[in-house]
Amino acid sequence: MIQNTLLTWKGDMEFETELNGHQLIIDASPEVGGHNRGPRPKALMLTALAGCTGMDVISILGKMKIVPEEFNVSVDGHLTEEHPKYYELMHIIYEFKGDDLPIDKLKKAIELSQDKYCGVSALYKKAIKLTYEIKLL
C-alpha cells in the first residue's frame, strides 16, 4: 500500500498539508526566517513514534480489559551536533496511572508494540538506538 503526503509552499518557510482530512501547517521558527505558524517538521518524527506505539499499547491493554486512569507517552530525541542533525537516540517513557495496574501486562503490551506492531519503531530501530522505560504515576 502506498500512503502520500503533499505539502504546498505558502511563502517564507511555511508549508500546508491535509492529512486524513485534517489541515496541518508546518513552519520554522523566526530565528531561521519562519513565523511559527505550525510545528517544526523534524519533531513530527517523535510525535509519529509516540502516537504509533501509544495507540498499540492502549489497544492491546483494552483487549486485556485493562484501562488505565491516565496514560502518557513521552519521547526524547537526542540530536547529533553536526549537520545533518538527526535523532541518533530516541527514548520513550510510557507513563501509567491507575489502581492495581498489572505491571507484567503493561510490559507485555509494550513489548508487543515494540517487537511486532509499531511500524514507526520498526523503521527507526533499523537506523538508530531506541530505548524505553515504564513509569507508574
Added chain:
Amino acid sequence: MIQNTLLTWKGDMEFETELNGHQLIIDASPEVGGHNRGPRPKALMLTALAGCTGMDVISILGKMKIVPEEFNVSVDGHLTEEHPKYYELMHIIYEFKGDDLPIDKLKKAIELSQDKYCGVSALYKKAIKLTYEIKLL
C-alpha cells in the same frame, strides 16, 4: 540537544500533544476504534520528511535569489505487507512552477538538502530506500 514530544491519552485511540506551542490531535480511523479527530501517526513520518527537505530547498533557493511561483513537496511511502507495517521505500517529488527556473540550481538545492542538511532524510536513509525526482509544472 534533546527535543521532546509528550502525548496525553484522551480516551479510545485519541492522543493530544503540543508542539512548538501548537496543539496536535492524533487519532485512529473508525475501523480500528478511533474517531478520526486527527491524522494517523505513521503518516506524520512522511510529513516530517516533506517539511524538512522542503524548508531546506526553499531556503537554499532564496539564498540563490531564486523564488518559484509555486513549490510542492510530495512524499509517497510504500508500506510493507506484514506486521510491523513500515515504509520500506519513500519517494519524494519536488514540484516547481515558475518562468525560467534554472534546473541546475534546483537540483543543487535538493542535493544539498539530501546530502548535507535534512536530518529526517539522514535517519530514514540509514534504514530504507529513499528516492526523489523533480517535476516542472
